[in-house]
Amino acid sequence: MVNSDPHIVVAGAGSIGCFVGGLLAASGRNVTLLARPRIAAEIRAHGLTLTDLDGMAVRVSADAIGISTDPAILAGADMVLVTVKSRDTDAIGAVINTHAPRSAQVISLQNGVSNGTALRSLLPARDVRAGMVPFNVVPMGQGCYHRAVEGDIVIEAGPGALGSVLAVPGLACLESREIENVQWGKFLMNLNNALNALSGLPIKAQLKDREWRKLMADQWAEALRVIHRNGIRPVSSTPVSVSVIPWVLRLPTGVFTRVASAMLKIDPQARTSMSYDLMERRPTEIAALQGVVVEMGRMSGIATPINAMVMDVVNTAELAGEGLPNLTPNALRRELAEGPQA
Numbered sequence: 117m118v119n120s121d122p123h124i125v126v127a128g129a130g131s132i133g134c135f136v137g138g139l140l141a142a143s144g145r146n147v148t149l150l151a152r153p154r155i156a157a158e159i160r161a162h163g164l165t166l167t168d169l170d171g172m173a174v175r176v177s178a179d180a181i182g183i184s185t186d187p188a189i190l191a192g193a194d195m196v197l198v199t200v201k202s203r204d205t206d207a208i209g210a211v212i213n214t215h216a217p218r219s220a221q222v223i224s225l226q227n228g229v230s231n232g233t234a235l236r237s238l239l240p241a242r243d244v245r246a247g248m249v250p251f252n253v254v255p256m257g258q259g260c261y262h263r264a265v266e267g268d269i270v271i272e273a274g275p276g277a278l279g280s281v282l283a284v285p286g287l288a289c290l291e292s293r294e295i296e297n298v299q300w301g302k303f304l305m306n307l308n309n310a311l312n313a314l315s316g317l318p319i320k321a322q323l324k325d326r327e328w329r330k331l332m333a334d335q336w337a338e339a340l341r342v343i344h345r346n347g348i349r350p351v352s353s354t355p356v357s358v359s360v361i362p363w364v365l366r367l368p369t370g371v372f373t374r375v376a377s378a379m380l381k382i383d384p385q386a387r388t389s390m391s392y393d394l395m396e397r398r399p400t401e402i403a404a405l406q407g408v409v410v411e412m413g414r415m416s417g418i419a420t421p422i423n424a425m426v427m428d429v430v431n432t433a434e435l436a437g438e439g440l441p442n443l444t445p446n447a448l449r450r451e452l453a454e455g456p457q458a
């Protein structure tokens with residue numbers, strides 16, 4: 117049975133949670149953002165402004181959306197959208213388990229391939245769905261969130277037509293019976309989060325540099341070998357198959373730019389979520405991305421020197437706590453040649 121007016125609680129409202137929750141509220145859904153005090157204060161002061169690269173501009177006043185810093189708000193949830201970073205999945209899972217009714221459906225809108233499984237084991241006997249958010253959201257300040265990469269949300273198919281609850285003007289949501297392969301396709305894209313953060317550049321500027329693209333291609337091909345060896349068949353989140361992407365990335369810049377613009381629209385200001393983590397001196401999701409490739413490679417007896425090097429450099433940048441390190445692709449190639457993993 118579809119509840120026609122479910123109370124949707126966004127657990128961990130940051131960039132993705134405020135954008136998705138805001139668009140749902142703008143279309144009349146009953147939404148509460150469970151947020152940290154700094155984000156709750158910002159939205160209470162400014163409301164939400166949601167924009168995108170196609171000129172969308174949606175205003176949500178502070179009284180048109182619930183805002184709370186108290187996890188007890190989950191007691192009234194019919195549906196919970198999990199939008200915390202992967203490092204906080206266990207903690208938010210425990211909070212949901214304590215406060216949300218057993219009947220509440222839980223949907224993970226996170227990157228990585230294991231958050232759905234982690235939530236399922238923390239929340240046994242509940243309807244937990246994995247999801248995939250293809251687009252990037254830039255936090256602009258004063259309650260403004262800008263979607264800077266195109267694409268439709270995909271969630272795991274199941275009873276209750278949950279996709280139709282989340283599909284509102286400005287937000288498409290599809291359901292898939294092969295969500296794991298969809299997530300693996302996005303996972304491969306997300307391996308660039310680290311390179312982008314290490315470069316200190318917006319994604320578009322980083323991808324204009326053929327040396328960054330070659331490094332991304334090598335990293336992608338290395339990861340794909342490990343993923344295929346484990347019998348996984350990732351579904352591409354672009355019109356180009358995951359096996360062809362390294363070839364596309366290695367094209368000369370002029371040709372690449374023409375092919376890429378037909379594949380995916382990206383706003384010049386978009387930066388990956390890992391860039392914001394380093395900028396704001398927060399731990400990154402590297403363990404859920406390159407860390408997974410390195411571990412799977414180790415288990416399968418396949419060397420993963422590029423993913424291991426990138427993980428080491430990100431861990432070092434995290435520890436240094438000095439923001440974006442502004443490295444060059446050559447500096448990373450030198451690390452690869454000199455590092456312990458060579």
Ligand SMILES: NC(=O)C1=CN([C@@H]2O[C@H](COP(=O)(O)OP(=O)(O)OC[C@H]3O[C@@H](n4cnc5c(N)ncnc54)[C@H](OP(=O)(O)O)[C@@H]3O)[C@@H](O)[C@H]2O)C=CC1
Binds near residue numbers: 254
């Ligand atoms: N940003 C993007 O463009 C994209 C992000 N994603 C994925 O979506 C997920 C969310 O990313 P994003 O929105 O960028 O992350 P953000 O860091 O912007 O938002 C997560 C928010 O949750 C808060 N939080 C953590 N634990 C709790 C808690 N127990 N109670 C209340 N709030 C909590 C965090 O606060 P604090 O920082 O203080 O802990 C933070 O404000 C990640 O898996 C990311 O990889 C996917 C596609 C694009």
Ligand SMILES: CC(C)(CO)C(=O)C(=O)O
Binds near residue numbers: 249250251308
């Ligand atoms: C940029 C994007 C959409 C793809 O890497 C992303 O998922 C992120 O910023 O985490």
